[in-house]
Amino acid sequence: MNLNLTLLGQAISFAIFVWFCMKYVWPPVIAALEERSKKIADGLEAANRASRDLELAQEQASQILRESKENAAEIIEQANKRANQMVDEAKEQVIADGKRLREAAQAEIEQDVMRAKEALRAQVSVLAFAGAEKILGATIDEKAHSEIVEQLAKEL
Amino acid sequence: MGIESPTASSYIKHHLQNLTYGQHPDGTWGLAHDAKEAADMGFWAIHVDTMAISIALGFLFLWLFRKAAKKISADTPSGLQNFVELMVEFVDGSVKETFHGKSKVIAPLALTIFVWVFLMNFMDLIPVDFLPATAQWIGVTLFGADPHHVYFKFVPTTDINATLGMSLSVFVLIVFYSIKVKGISGFVGELTLQPFGKWMIPFNLLLEGVGLLAKPVSLALRLFGNLYAGELIFILIAILPWGVQWALSVPWAIFHILIIVLQAFIFMMLTIVYLSMAHENH
Numbered sequence: 203m204n205l206n207l208t209l210l211g212q213a214i215s216f217a218i219f220v221w222f223c224m225k226y227v228w229p230p231v232i233a234a235l236e237e238r239s240k241k242i243a244d245g246l247e248a249a250n251r252a253s254r255d256l257e258l259a260q261e262q263a264s265q266i267l268r269e270s271k272e273n274a275a276e277i278i279e280q281a282n283k284r285a286n287q288m289v290d291e292a293k294e295q296v297i298a299d300g301k302r303l304r305e306a307a308q309a310e311i312e313q314d315v316m317r318a319k320e321a322l323r324a325q326v327s328v329l330a331f332a333g334a335e336k337i338l339g340a341t342i343d344e345k346a347h348s349e350i351v352e353q354l355a356k357e358l
Numbered sequence: 359m360g361i362e363s364p365t366a367s368s369y370i371k372h373h374l375q376n377l378t379y380g381q382h383p384d385g386t387w388g389l390a391h392d393a394k395e396a397a398d399m400g401f402w403a404i405h406v407d408t409m410a411i412s413i414a415l416g417f418l419f420l421w422l423f424r425k426a427a428k429k430i431s432a433d434t435p436s437g438l439q440n441f442v443e444l445m446v447e448f449v450d451g452s453v454k455e456t457f458h459g460k461s462k463v464i465a466p467l468a469l470t471i472f473v474w475v476f477l478m479n480f481m482d483l484i485p486v487d488f489l490p491a492t493a494q495w496i497g498v499t500l501f502g503a504d505p506h507h508v509y510f511k512f513v514p515t516t517d518i519n520a521t522l523g524m525s526l527s528v529f530v531l532i533v534f535y536s537i538k539v540k541g542i543s544g545f546v547g548e549l550t551l552q553p554f555g556k557w558m559i560p561f562n563l564l565l566e567g568v569g570l571l572a573k574p575v576s577l578a579l580r581l582f583g584n585l586y587a588g589e590l591i592f593i594l595i596a597i598l599p600w601g602v603q604w605a606l607s608v609p610w611a612i613f614h615i616l617i618i619v620l621q622a623f624i625f626m627m628l629t630i631v632y633l634s635m636a637h638e639n640h
Contacts, residue, residue: 204378204396204397204399204400204403204519205401205518205519205522206378206380206399206400206401206402206403206404206405206519207380207401207402207403207404208376208403208404208405208408208409208517208519208520208523209519209522209523209526210523211404211409211519211523212408212409212412212514212519212520212522212523212524213523213524213526213527215409215412215413215416216416216470216474216523216524216527217527218416219416219419219420219470219474220463220466220467220470222420222424223420223423223466223467223469223470224462224463224466224467226420226424226427227420227423227424227427227466227469228446228465228466228469230427230428230430231423231426231427231430231442231443231446232446232450232465234430234431234432234443235443235446235447235450237432238432238433241432
């Protein structure tokens with residue numbers, strides 16, 4: 203239990219240990235700890251920034267999607283309108299064509315009828331003459347009676 | 359027990375005596391052969407066992423921490439680095455909580471105190487006869503010494519010189535920082551002008567002086583007393599018949615794990631508190 207030189211020896215070794223610790227142990231460890239906490243803080247900040255960017259990008263994407271949807275709807279509408287128009291035009295065309303064809307056919311038929319009538323008329327007079335000759339047993343003067351026969355044929 | 363079955367009282371005394379080197383009253387230098395010779399050497403003697411163990415433990419501490427500090431990286435830590443970081447962060451947290459000034463010394467100082475005192479306290483958990491018996495064997499076989507004259511007290515913190523050496527160093531720092539922060543006049547004023555004003559200077563000085571001196575003394579005695587008592591109980595348990603020793607020494611050792619950490623922590627914490635008080639103006 204004696205107080206002696208050990209006291210000073212302990213104080214000196216204590217001072218040396220503290221000095222060594224202060225010089226060579228504490229700074230690198232604390233520097234590493236600070237660097238790590240900085241790294242972690244940076245990482246967290248980067249994550250925050252990334253999530254913000256992501257949000258922004260999603261918003262942009264949804265806006266672009268919305269715009270393109272609107273565009274597409276517009277285009278489809280226009281196309282529909284154009285298609286309807288084309289169908290209408292085609293219908294009109296077809297109706298007009300049909301009408302024209304029918305008219306042409308009608309005209310031709312009428313012409314044919316006329317032509318047939320003409321031919322019949324000419325035939326009738328000949329037949330009438332032939333019939334009359336048979337009935338009368340004699341030749342009839344074609345010139346004298348042709349007027350009557352033509353009149354008859356006209357009445358047919 | 360000791361080598362030649364000494365009596366209980368001589369066994370205890372033997373364990374509580376440091377291996378002392380110094381000058382004998384007749385002028386020759388050498389190791390003290392008993393407690394009386396050691397006491398007669400006066401102040402100019404040194405406890406070889408305390409110094410050797412404490413310095414070895416100090417080197418162990420610095421070697422371990424330096425090893426980790428050299429290859430420390432901010433990436434994923436592992437093994438020793440984890441442990442060192444844990445200690446450093448713990449001490450750094452304690453310092454930052456209590457001490458609000460700026461000082462490069464206090465945190466490493468606190469770390470050194472905590473780990474070094476812990477290691478010295480930890481010696482207490484080594485069974486009481488291992489190291490003394492080893493020392494005795496070495497003394498007898500290598501130096502031909504009388505086994506009764508080979509002392510070895512291997513827990514440095516049960517030596518008042520070790521604890522007082524540290525607490526006086528802390529005391530020097532307290533005075534140094536008080537003067538550095540407040541100036542000499544501020545420090546003297548703090549000692550003399552409060553708490554009762556300038557008409558009571560002698561009384562104030564007495565009061566504050568006692569308060570100031572009580573810091574290192576209480577710091578040293580607290581650590582010393584706890585560890586000395588703990589060691590003494592281990593020694594007392596060691597006197598019992600060997601068959602029942604474990605029934606007492608095991609619980610006491612387990613309880614002591616708490617005490618050695620707690621005392622190291624208290625020494626560190628009080629050092630921080632005292633130094634932060636030295637930095638503040640009242």
